[in-house]
Amino acid sequence: MSQLQARFFTDNKKYVIDDVPFSIPAVSEITDLSNVINKLLEGKNGDHKHVEFDFLVQGQFLRSSLATHLETENISTEEVVEIEYVEKYTAPQPEECIMHDDWISSVEADSEWILTGSYDKTARIWSLEGKAVATVAGHTDVVKGVAWVKRDGLSSLLLTASLDQTVLLWEWSSERNKLRARHCCRGHAGSVDTISVDPTRSKFCSGSWDKMLKIWSAVPTEEEEEEEEESNRPRKKQKTEQLGPTRTPLMTLSGHTEAVSSVLWMDTEELCSASWDHTIRLWDAETGSQKNMLTGSKVFNCISYSPLCHRLATGSTDRHVRLWDPRSKDGSLVLLSLTSHTGWVTAVRWSPSHEQQLISGSLDNLVKLWDTRSCKAPLYDLAAHEDKVLCADWTDCGLILSGGADNKLYTYRYSACLSDAGA
């Protein structure tokens, strides 16, 4: 088998070639095929510039020579092989390395600011260029989770969750760079490891080591009456008053038998939580009842949901990133396992704009960029961290962030997804 028949096609109108089968050598690799396409395109229009392509055979990225790929995938070489080609995703470009004082436990960024939670009991706000803007200090213990609630104009609302069993709701005005703790959310009996704000930005959910999920209101209210009694309070209470009025949960969702490691809103009415008890549970946020349960075999560390492809991605304590279909009724359908990490997967995040791409961070110091069409090997390894990766985020504007135990927050610009999505 030295030659085989292949037909190339693409969705990108820019690079369409004639729909005729070509005879190509079986040992050809991506670069060879890419050269073939480029030659054809040059023949079509003279002012074509060289473009690197990536190739998919039956929805799987070609990573080895064509012959070996067809053999491992069990595809017949007798017939004409349909090969789809897409413009090659360029590697994420490292942009900033933001130094922290301590381990970074959590990160969330929006189009303008980066919010990180750190083990030095503070959360910090950074500009996208890596400039320290503000330090959110108020917790008495390690900050484990951060989230932006709302940014309207110059004032923003943000949340920090901590090992000291509280979640603090802060108001930050970027113009004056002034921070004010609006509410202290008490109720958890364990460290609050994860928080997630609902799509309407009026509620948020927190998951804690005490096995509970609690839903809180994220709308700050002015409560003046308590401040009058400030003088006759003990010192400890005074301190809590500085952090704003105490807020109690709207609803408590109990059902997990172990610590809740990750929580997220799938839509305004549906919550999803992953736990150390090897389950993912879907909750109805209105009634607080459990709707569905997906059972795995290992502790779940993190979870992410993509509204584009309606899939859940989880990272667990066994090196694999698993993709789940939350709508499956039998409750334990793993669609795909992405295996390349050598340590626990501590962070996964779907691409906000591309339905097939996600990033995962692991204790083996690596952040990997995956395409679900290539489950054997990731698209790119982002090997910048010198210690465990603890958190990762992917913003709408194509910025990948990852923080870890080496006190560094790395940002990457990844634009390929944009061009591909636009195509």
Place this chain on the structure above:
Amino acid sequence: CCGLLAALSLHITFSLSLSLSLSLSLSLSLSLSLSLAFCSQDIRNTVGNIPMEWYKDYPHIGYDLDGKKIFKPIRNKDELDEFLDKMENPDYWRTIHDKMTGTDVCLSDEQVDLVHRLQQGKFGDVNFNEYEPAIDFFSNEVMIHPVTNRPADKRSFIPSLIEKEKVGKLVHAIKMGWIKPRRPKETAPQYYDLWAKEDPNAILGRHKMHIPAPKMRLPGHEESYNPPPEYLLTDEERQVWEQQDPDERKLSFLPQKYLSLRAVPAFSRFIQERFERCLDLYLCPRQRKMRVNVNPEDLIPKLPRPRDLQPFPTLQSLVYHGHSSLIRSISISPSGQWLVSGSDDCTVRFWEVCTTRCLKTMEVGGPVKSVAWNPAPSISLVAVSYGENVILVNPGLGDRLICSATDQLISSYEEPEEVKDQQVQWAVPEGKAQEQGQRLILTHPKAVKQVSWHGRGDYLACVMPDDGSSLQVVIHQVSRRRTQNPFHRNKGAVQCVSFHPSRPYFLVATQRYVRVYNLIKQELTKKLMANCKWISSMAVHPGGDNVICGSYDCRLAWFDLDLSTKPYKVLRHHKKALRGVAYHKHYPLFASGSDDGTVIVCHGMVYNDLLQNPLIVPVKVLKGHIITHDLGVLDVAFHPTQPWVFSSGADGTVRLFT
């Protein structure tokens, strides 16, 4: 007379009984019917051949021809005369008594000769030639003139009817089986194989099992009279050969080269060689070894495959770096979120399990021997032993309410009115130590090696190993700050102690035995014999009926308390001394850490059914620790909820295997 006798002798028949009384043991009874006339007158008795006893009582002896009585001669000889006669008369031997006449007759020489000849079976007549040449009266040749001229009988040429009838009867009898035509021959062979049916397995059967004598090695090239040059020894080799002992030599001779076979001298070592060969034959073992043909795999008990017994820890996932010296003890918080480790670098560190983050470091005044997290979920206390002190630390991790409740519990203690003199000093630390979380310091008279909490969390047992001392184990009650010495006497040096998880039992492991005491009845319930030299560690199954003991002689003994006081199973998987053993709280797992740097995880399923013995399957050898100063793993502990095992080692790390 003589002619008569001769004629008479020819006609002697059986009817003649010659009664001769011969003196020379010739006893012949000749009864002569004829009265022998030795004298001139013929006296013939006519009585015939009758027994002469009939005339015994008569004076006569018979009748003569004229019918007159023949009178018995007068006999007056008695026995004595007879004897004298026998002695003196030279003719006595030839004198015979004639019964017919009653007279004694002396035989002449001719008569004696005749008697002799008759006795020898010869003819009486001397002149009779019994071998005279025979004269044929008839010849076998058919003459012209037959002897008889009678014609041949008809029956000589007609088949005989009588014979035919006889043959017919025989044939009929044969047909009917009345007679057998031929006697069947004896079929039994005359000779047979004595050993043909012998059982080869019988005692003597082995004699038949032929073991051929070991064969002599065939001569090779070096034995040749003209060996190839490479077989000839060089001078150096020859020197070496000569310096070697005869037993060490590879060759027992020196290969030599001769021009021709004629030049080969006589073999000087012939007799010696034959003798050695005979010795070989004589001394070679001629016994057939009966090897037991057992498939080795059949001897291995059927155990389930390890991958059917999942989950169990398989991979090293996390390493907790931070300590600078060996970590003697680790303990996990009941929630599974925190880990405490005590090291020889005089620090106690508190770690976050899932991120390996060291959240707290506490310096204490000596190398930490043992740490134990209070198992009660409502109390947040860690017991740390270093030197002679045990400190109770409130780590301040986990639920704030529980932490403050614990602080309150300890500070709410009120001094009793009458202070008893205790062997252990309870003190409340001040200043920095208090800030660090230390709540109580217990100063013991001796160095404390191990601390162990009761499941409820109020009682704390401390071990101060000291052979022969009465104060080796103390039990503290934290809420009342009271110390008890449960044993007035301890047998042997106590190694470790443990509270029973459900019953009021207290397990004390000395070097060789584990004693189970009932704390309520205050008596010894059971004494487990570990069959090992020095117990190092002990763990009680959460079900309470099983105990494992690790020992410094590489063994792990599993006791079933209901079954026996001897180990139900002894595992010898480790190459070096065991330092720590642990049971998992929920999963059927137990682990052992050893100086060889490995942690071996075993599946240990305990069934509720009392009849079913525990199933013990070693499932995984976990490696990771670097052996430092000949010490590997010093302590193992399981995560309370996940199938994860922690191990602390001499390399200053704690490792988590998942």
